[in-house]
Amino acid sequence: EVVLTQSPGTLSLSPGERATLSCRASQSISNRYLAWYQQRPGQAPRLLIYGASSRATGIPDRFSGSGSGTDFTLTISRLDPGDFAVYYCQQYGSSVTFGPGTKVDIK
Amino acid sequence: EVQLVESGGGLVQPGGSLRLSCAASGFAFDDYAMHWVRHVPGKGLERVSGLSWNSVTIDYADSVKGRFTISRDNVKNILYLEMNSLRAEDTALYYCAKDYRELPRYYLDHWGQGTLVTVSS
Numbered sequence: 001e002v003v004l005t006q007s008p009g010t011l012s013l014s015p016g017e018r019a020t021l022s023c024r025a026s027q028s029i030s031n032r033y034l035a036w037y038q039q040r041p042g043q044a045p046r047l048l049i050y051g052a053s054s055r056a057t058g059i060p061d062r063f064s065g066s067g068s069g070t071d072f073t074l075t076i077s078r079l080d081p082g083d084f085a086v087y088y089c090q091q092y093g094s095s096v097t098f099g100p101g102t103k104v105d106i107k
Numbered sequence: 108e109v110q111l112v113e114s115g116g117g118l119v120q121p122g123g124s125l126r127l128s129c130a131a132s133g134f135a136f137d138d139y140a141m142h143w144v145r146h147v148p149g150k151g152l153e154r155v156s157g158l159s160w161n162s163v164t165i166d167y168a169d170s171v172k173g174r175f176t177i178s179r180d181n182v183k184n185i186l187y188l189e190m191n192s193l194r195a196e197d198t199a200l201y202y203c204a205k206d207y208r209e210l211p212r213y214y215l216d217h218w219g220q221g222t223l224v225t226v227s228s
Contacts, residue, residue, distance in 0.1 A: 033213075033214075035214035035215075037152075037215075039146075039152075043220075044202055044218040044219060044220050044221060045144075045152065045202070045204075045215075045218055046218070047214060047215065047216050047217075050207070050214045050216075056216065088151065088152055090152075090214060090215075092212055092213050092214055095166060095212065096142070096154045096157060096166070096211070096212065096213075097154070098144075098151055098152040098153065098154065099151065100150075100151040101151050101152075
């Protein structure tokens, strides 16, 4: 099973700042089959990024994804108040597994 | 608009059973794989089970294998999760989610709002 590790566990930032979240896999993920989700408190997860770097429908361009192999990054260029949430990565190169999440909270 | 509405959650004793349902609308249900994903507050997401469009390909997490059964009715557009021999560690919010494609091996592009399962005596 591919194990995903996300860092940091918590990221404390202010609105308008840049957020950089990391997702590392225990083995190389084929075809860059990695997705990112946002989960706001009390809400269902929402797909942000698939294929490591493609934005899902309706996702603003301040969200961007990059990476390949075992190292992937989600970048939020300028944090909006609604961006303070938990972010999960998910790989689908070998079955389906999720990372433990990174919480982005207000500093 | 894609809509996924879960139901069937509740309080059940350890060793008991429960059946979750997910009513789907707004897309061609029989073209896509579906998943059940659970979330324990303060912990991460766990894909519990996935089912292909034609019910041939089925995936289960090791933690539920032999106890949970996923199924679907492509006429009624409903996804099910039959949960038996429930344990305290199965307590979670259970989400129904749609896969991007016909096999349960991709990303999940739409999610329901979840149904809460509590296993406690």
